[in-house]
Amino acid sequence: MLSGSTKLTVLLGPSVPVPAPAELVRCIEEVRVTSSADARSGFQLVLGAGRDRRTGLVDFPQLTGGRLRAFHRVVLIVTTGGRPLVLMDGVITHRELTSGTVPGSTRLTVTGEDVSVMMDLEEKSAAHPAQDEAAIATRLILGYPRYGLVPKVIPPPVVDPPLPIDRTPVQQGTDLAYLTAMARRFGYVFYVTPGPAPLVNTAYWGPPRRVGPPAPALTVGRGPAANVQQITFRSDPLAPVRVSGSALDPLSDAVLPVRGTGSLRPPLATAPDWAVNLPNVRTVAFRESGPSAVQAAARAQGTAEASNDALVATGTLDTLRYGTLLTAGGLVGVRGAGWEHDGLYYVRQVTHALARGRHTQQFTLSREGTGSTVPLLPPPSGAGR
Structure with missing residues (x-):
């Protein structure tokens, strides 16, 4: 086709x-x-x-x-x-x-x-004794060999394995729901991508991948070199949050402060909204009970991290001019949109529309604010074709 x-x-x-x-x-x-x-x-x-009567006498x-x-x-x-x-x-x-x-x-x-x-068809009540979140994620993913799932699990920055005499993680729900809920505790994501070979799938559980070589650049408004048909940048300064509260540490039996703010991820913008608008960043309360001080700190920071991508870009590109396929879950550069909006972005979603003689890609990109962190982006290999 x-x-x-x-x-x-x-x-x-x-x-x-x-x-x-x-x-x-x-x-x-x-x-x-x-x-x-x-x-x-x-x-x-x-x-x-x-x-017709010849090919569809009984049904289509x-x-x-x-x-x-x-x-x-x-x-x-x-x-x-x-x-x-x-x-x-x-x-x-x-x-x-x-x-x-x-x-x-x-x-x-x-x-x-x-x-x-x-992974979302059967709700379960299951205990996972003496296993941290990364170990649980790996074991759940490996339970689906029929679909060629290969786990790619990135442990959280702070690992706190539960002692059986202290607590036991308990799953109430489907494997997919539990994997997603565990990921959100740390501002992580869980998704499945096809490949690298047919009938093999990579199950990724970890932070949004904001390092590594970017995809070929999306070029805006540069005449024959342009490969983006349309792009819109939207800024939401109300998106970032900081987390404040306290937690009762079961090990020391002390009430300790819990804070989550800013970002520890590799920056994609020189002027992140959470820093530029710091006096007006919304504060949400940390209300969880039960986690240790280490767990509480990691979850608070994860909530702050997940909220930071205040700049979102949506658009459509011409596949023939772009010369390749844009994939979700990595980086891509934007060039020709001006200093505030040029630079690297995280690719959140791509929709491919294919028909005979036509192939377009609609994309959703995000990062934490404005200003490029890279001085130059090379053009894609298919630019201007």
Whole structure:
């Protein structure tokens, strides 16, 4: 499917997906894939669902054979410039058939989510004695080998393993809900990304990845070099918070102050809102009971860290000009938008819209404020093509 330098490969199946039949792929009119670095990712396939006396006497051909049943696995691989990339590895969760009176107006829409949805099907009551959050996260992820989940777990800055005679972590809910709740304690994220190979998925539990080489730069308003069709920057100075309160430390039996403010993460902006607007930053109370002083301090700082990205950029880029695929959960540079808005951003979400002869990418970026921390960003390899 698709044309030019971009090709789409579709794999389908109940457990081990195989290449979709050519007649089914020809019916696909549009594909949308949303990759998120702080929530479940999802996909949607829109198919033309025609039928006639020869091919659809009993039912629509797209529904026969059971290839698009609920919970069947779907793998979407995009090849751009000869480089394949697994865009989605998920399961079908919804299906909708819309039939019209005009010939050729019937559409079958198949919607699904990444394989982490399979971690959200069973609520459990389980104890995790003598295990800290990183150990629990690793063990839960390894419980899903059928979906090729490979854990990538980054321990919190402060590790406080529970002593069985003191406390025992107890899970009340699904594995996905518990992993997400543990991550939020430290301002961490949990999400699943497909790859690096088909049928393999990386389950990331850790801080937003704000280090490492950035993706090719998004170029704004520079004539033939521009690859961004539209971009909007929104600043929310009310987003950052600082945390203040106290906690009863069960080890020393003393009430200790708890504070969380600012950021310990690698900076992406020279003028973060939490520092520029410090006198007016909102203060929220720390109200948790039970954690030790070490745990309380880590959770308070995690709450402050998670609130700091006050500058959000949303837009659409031209894939042909950009020359590659933007992925959620890393860094990307912006150039040509002026000093306050140029520089590095964290990629929170990317939505790919693919159809024959068309491929656009809608993105959501964020960082803690204005001002670039890097003097220069190189252009993408596909700029100006």
